[in-house]
Structures are given as structure tokens and as C-alpha cells.
Amino acid sequence: MKFGKSIGILGVAAAGILLGACTAGGDNQGLEYAPQMYHSVAYEPLTQITDETQGDWLSNREDGKGEFYNSNIYNPHNMNMREPVANTVPRTKDGYLPYRLKAFELEEAALIENPVELTDAVLDEGETLYIQYCSTCHGKGGEGDGKAGEIIGGVANLKGGAYINLPEGHIFHVITKGKGRMGAHGSQITPESRWKIVHYVKQEIQKQ
Numbered sequence: 001m002k003f004g005k006s007i008g009i010l011g012v013a014a015a016g017i018l019l020g021a022c023t024a025g026g027d028n029q030g031l032e033y034a035p036q037m038y039h040s041v042a043y044e045p046l047t048q049i050t051d052e053t054q055g056d057w058l059s060n061r062e063d064g065k066g067e068f069y070n071s072n073i074y075n076p077h078n079m080n081m082r083e084p085v086a087n088t089v090p091r092t093k094d095g096y097l098p099y100r101l102k103a104f105e106l107e108e109a110a111l112i113e114n115p116v117e118l119t120d121a122v123l124d125e126g127e128t129l130y131i132q133y134c135s136t137c138h139g140k141g142g143e144g145d146g147k148a149g150e151i152i153g154g155v156a157n158l159k160g161g162a163y164i165n166l167p168e169g170h171i172f173h174v175i176t177k178g179k180g181r182m183g184a185h186g187s188q189i190t191p192e193s194r195w196k197i198v199h200y201v202k203q204e205i206q207k208q
Ligand code: HEC
Pocket: 130, 133, 134, 135, 136, 137, 138, 148, 149, 152, 153, 154, 155, 156, 158, 163, 166, 171, 174, 175, 179, 180, 181, 182, 183, 185, 197, 201
């Protein structure tokens, strides 16, 4: 009889535990067997949780913090991601450094070298781009006699005077930021295309 009674008690206890496991809902997943099997300890870069008490009720972590606490104390600001290495600069999606010179910084711009290799194909593309973006004012031959240029007036003759010796970086800068009566073209023409135009202006218009 005693044996039967213990079985009965065991049965009730087992049913209790089973029912206890059925309380899942919201952020309570009920009773879990070996919770560390479910809750990854990986550092999640986009869901950093800095509150050490989050998930306290569930935790059996060795460091005594809440189960959901997810921050890396060895990183700056306890971030899960690392900060970029000091003095590194992210490139743009075309692989160029961001262009940070201001419109008036022409002297600095003059020091920049053309990163695009000069080839016949590049000159062809430069010509197409020049005709598309510049010839309306500067004219096909660069003499400042484009149709729109006639109306605007004061368009530089790229073949004349001091213009002939302009450094490539200077021309790139003027296309990017504009100068005086010429508007900025930085938002319309990609950096690579601007450098191709510079090659075309130097080689074919100024014959330098
Ligand atoms: C809307 C007309 C217009 C367009 C389009 C235009 N320019 Fe100009 N450009 C001017 C005018 C006007 C000036 C004279 C600016 C001034 O000094 O006031 C000028 C000046 C320049 C200069 C001389 C800069 C200096 O240091 O004095 C260069 C080089 C130049 N343009 C290149 C280009 C190139 C390359 C393009 C095509 C991407 C282009 N421009 C498109 C009107 C234009």
C-alpha cells in the first residue's frame, strides 16, 4: 500500500512540474530544460542589451548577470562592435576617400593627383562626358563659346592664358565644387567620371 501511495505522490509532483512548464507567454518561455542550450551567449552587434538585470529570473549564468545581458565589457562603451582603428577613413562605395575639401581650398586640391589611369578608352569616355556636361558652356573645343555660355557670359576659355597650366587636381576641384559663376557638378558626376573629364581636358583640349 505504501508503495502505491508514493507512486501517487510522484505522479502529482510530475503533473505539477509539467503544468508549471505550460505557463509560456510574452517573454516567458515556461520552464526550460538546460536554458543555456537555447540562449546563445554570442555577442549580438545590433541588439546590445546593457541592463545587467535583464532576464534575471531565468539566468544561471556564471557571472551572475541576467540571461539577456549582452554587452562586451572589453570594448569601448561596452559595445559589442569594435570602433574603427584610429586614423582610418572609410572609403566611398566606389573606393574613393571622401572628398572633404571646401570650395575655397583650391591650393590643397591642386596637390591631388589623378587616380584614374590614362588610356584611350578613358579619353573616349572623358570626351563623351565633357560634351554632355561641359560643352554647353565651354564649347566643344573648350574656348568658352558654348550656346549656354553665350548667355551666362564670362565662361573660361580652357585653352587660353593661365588656364592652360591648371593642375589636374584644380580642375577636378572646380568641377566638384564650382567656382565663381560656374556651378558645382559634384552631385551629378561621379568622382571617377570627373577624373576622366580632367584627363580629356588636359590631353585633348589643352594638349598638355
Ligand atoms: C553653366 C555653365 C558651365 C558649365 C556647364 C561648366 N562650366 Fe566651367 N566655367 C563656367 C564659368 C562661367 C567659368 C568662370 C568662373 C569664374 O571664374 O567666375 C568656368 C570656369 C571653369 C574653369 C576655370 C576655373 C578657374 O580656376 O578659374 C574650369 C577648369 C572649368 N570651368 C571646367 C569645367 C568643366 C570640366 C566642366 C564640365 C564638367 C564645366 N566647367 C562646366 C561655366 C560653366
